[in-house]
Amino acid sequence: xEIGIDSFASAMYGSSxxxxxxxxxxxxxxxxxxxxxxxxxxxxEHHKKEFLDSAPAVILSAAAxxxxxxxxxxxxxxxxxDDPVRVYQRFATLDLISKGRAELVVGRxxxxxxxxxxGFNLKDYDALFAEKLNLLLQVREQEFVTWSGxxxxxxHQLAVYPRALQQKLPIWVGVGGTPESFVRAGSLGLPLxxxxxxxxxxxxxxxxxxxxxxxRRAGFTPEQLKVGLHSPxxxxxxxxxxxxxxxxxxxxxxxxxxxxxxxPPVTHTQFTALIAPEGVLVVGxxxxxxxxxxxxxxxxxxxxxxxxxxxxxxxxxxxxxQSIELIGTKxxxxxxxxx
Numbered sequence: 001x002e003i004g005i006d007s008f009a010s011a012m013y014g015s016s017x018x019x020x021x022x023x024x025x026x027x028x029x030x031x032x033x034x035x036x037x038x039x040x041x042x043x044x045e046h047h048k049k050e051f052l053d054s055a056p057a058v059i060l061s062a063a064a065x066x067x068x069x070x071x072x073x074x075x076x077x078x079x080x081x082d083d084p085v086r087v088y089q090r091f092a093t094l095d096l097i098s099k100g101r102a103e104l105v106v107g108r109x110x111x112x113x114x115x116x117x118x119g120f121n122l123k124d125y126d127a128l129f130a131e132k133l134n135l136l137l138q139v140r141e142q143e144f145v146t147w148s149g150x151x152x153x154x155x156h157q158l159a160v161y162p163r164a165l166q167q168k169l170p171i172w173v174g175v176g177g178t179p180e181s182f183v184r185a186g187s188l189g190l191p192l193x194x195x196x197x198x199x200x201x202x203x204x205x206x207x208x209x210x211x212x213x214x215x216r217r218a219g220f221t222p223e224q225l226k227v228g229l230h231s232p233x234x235x236x237x238x239x240x241x242x243x244x245x246x247x248x249x250x251x252x253x254x255x256x257x258x259x260x261x262x263x264p265p266v267t268h269t270q271f272t273a274l275i276a277p278e279g280v281l282v283v284g285x286x287x288x289x290x291x292x293x294x295x296x297x298x299x300x301x302x303x304x305x306x307x308x309x310x311x312x313x314x315x316x317x318x319x320x321x322q323s324i325e326l327i328g329t330k331x332x333x334x335x336x337x338x339x
Contacts, residue, residue: 001297001339002305003332004040005033005324006075006230009053010311023052025317027063032321034067036328042075042105042307047113057090064098073103075230075307076174076193080128081114083152084136085145085160092164100165105193106133107174108181124151130184133173137188140169172228175207182207186214191226191304200278201231202299209301228305229296233282234315235289235308235326242284247271249314250281282308286330293331294338 007029012022030041041063043056053059060072072094077087087104095102108129115122131149139145139160148154173185174193185192192211194204208227215225232250236242247268255265266274274281278299282292297303308327311320 001293001303001335002039003293003327003335004038004042004071004305004307005029005327006042006044006307006309007053007311008044008046008051008309009059011050011052019052023059026052026059026311027066029311029317029320029324030063030070030072031066032324033328034070036325037332038070038324038328040071040073040103040305040307042073044075045078045109045114046111047117048111057094060102061094061097064094064101067098067101069101071101071103072098073170073172074105076105076107076109076195078109078114079106079132079136080108080125081118081120082132084132085139085155088136088139088160088164088169089162091169092162095164095166095169096162102164102166103170103172104136105172105174106136110176110195126180127151133184133188136171140164140171172226174230177204177207179207179210182211183214186211186216186220186225187218189215189218189220189224191228193228193230193305193307194300195230196280197232197309198274198280201229201280201296202278205300212301226304227300227302228307229300229303230307230309231280231282231296232310232313233289233308234310234313234319235284235286235323235331236319237285237326239284239288243275245315245319246281246283246313249312252314253312282306286326286334289327290331290334290338293335 009026011019033041043059044053045056047054056074063072091102091104128151131151135147138147144157144159145155146157172191172193175181176195212225234242234246236245251266273279275283282289293306
């Protein structure tokens, strides 16, 4: 199982930190993850004041110049509101800068602010993604592209440069809980990144099974049908310390999100359920976290990659750095010993 981090590039407005300093600290964390032996670091995409990730390829390119081996990806790239040709060009450029370490995780986006910002209609939410994914995959496969669709001008034998260093730039599909999204990823033989942010991870097993069955029917082998899992999490020296560090900021975050999206605030009782063995939150000391990751993998029939989302819970830069170090020095070795 590959282990990594996903970040929304928190602007840290609750502290005295400037946006420039927050960005500098984020790049330091990516460098630390590289040095600690983590496999992947992803940058999401939002267009809100509290995040600095509206241009993930730019952040990842800066990280590429400071790292040696860690893979760098979007987490996720909101493909529905961007031009697939430009998306490919940006990440092909990142692939050249990083010497073959770029990846794309593309999705429709759980937040909707990009749609009015870039002039798209929410009623086309799924149609936009389906069409643009089709074009992105064609651009990846062909240097000269002939294509036509509803939402973009047609292309006739137009060349797209630069080409990625990797022969086939990895493209994952990021999904939430829509069965059609799982089936689409399987039918295309694309690796799947499942974002699970609440409840119990095991409830996604039927959807993952749909993905694998769709892929099998389309002629893809089990080895081609990779499954990734993205969930909130945090590692400290002990279970008690991890809970004490993580809960206050997590509760504050979900209270804010609840006001925006009509969700109830998280109570301590609910938090306790979420950090239980079946719950989604991967929070604890190294042993508890490693055990939970292996349990989640078993529940989903095998997970090829897990990424922690940890920098939106009010944790300090030093706490995040320590957590990354613990993942690299303790969690990953524990998982390797168990498989």
